[in-house]
Amino acid sequence: MNTTTKIIAATALAFSLAQAAPIDDIGALSVKGTQVVGANGEPAQLRGMSFFWNIAEEARDYWNANVVNWLAEDWHANLVRAAMAVEDNWGEGQKGYAYNQSGNQAMVEKVVDAAIAKGIYVIIDWHSHWTNDRSAKENGKDRWQLAQEFFTAMATKYGQYPNVIYEIYNEPGTDDWSQIKPYAEYIIPIIRAIDPDNLILVGTPKHSGDLTPVVSSPLSSNYSSNVAYVFHFYASEEWHLTNYLPAAKSAMNTLPLFISECGLTPASGNGTINYSMVNTFWDWLDQTKLSWAAWSIVNKDETSAALQKSASASGNWSENDLRESGKWFRNKLREQNPEWTPITGEGPKPSSSSSKQGGSSGSKGKDSSDKSSAITEFHNATGFHFTGNTISVNLKGMSRVDLLDLQGRIISTLWNGNASGNTVLSVQAKPGLYLVRIQGAGFHETHKVTVK
């Protein structure tokens, strides 16, 4: 039900994706050997921020499109992680998915929709420590069944978007991989039956710290297509440096890894930051090109929290709104991730002037298109309009319209010749995300569209 469209480079004469949003630059993720790669086969190193537990008072207000947009635009994050509580019941208004499925799922969708509209990657994180243990019920419900319901909904809604990464189990509390593996073998085929290709992250023993048991018994080829294993570290924790890091280094010889959570602090999330240890970890990340998401977007009084209490729930944070971890990660991300041209969000009939203003309206538009399943429209200088797999556009004189994949390869040429005004073109392609490039005398523009 989504039509996203944007201008990548209205003025450039030569078509180039250099300024494209991360999703257009890197494209669909897959696993090649031991490396997560982008659509061009090159290592894809994503870097960004994890949200804190969605049910926490100090965190939940940040779960919105304005914060996603701010993290993308100001921090240059190309990855966010939606850490959804599952088994937790912290009191009224603070209950995880087992106690409030629709409420928690809606919070996740808000973040995912915003990330898609913004053109960045998003991890849908089953933020649990206990799901492997099926003997324990949660609010009377079977834990695996809960995970099945959630990931079925997510894969159905988002499987077509290359932005989306499924993390099926954040940090297993058990040391025993043989207790985690059956859960992975249960959930992965459920996702794959709906979404054959998006990246899946599998949590590992000892709170995703110890890769050694996985090395000797990885998932078989029936389960491991586009699957990476999770490694979490907290850089100021001595044990993580001296034990988990060497094990991860050695595991990398055979396993693809993904750092879906990491921090500067000790493992508790609080305590003194040791920057010499931090540098050791980040030097390693730079060498290995592993992707990472940092813990976390929350204004709690602890050193891993990125934000001060003063940080607004709509972004626009000043340096004073950031805690030590927040300042460090913002600097790191701005230093390492390229800036890209802000994209327009989705939205029903935005005026042409608002079409130039970044993505802050993204989620609003998405919400309304969801409700009505109606047409999402977009207008700009050429009156470009895409709905029902049909383009209408004002072309004058010699013009050319091409349909491209997200790597910029021409799938088909929809128009090439003289035109005089409104031109209607039918798009025939497999469902998915594409770019429509329009070239004519004195203009050149590109829109992202979803073919259904």
Ligand code: MG
């Ligand atoms: Mg897919």
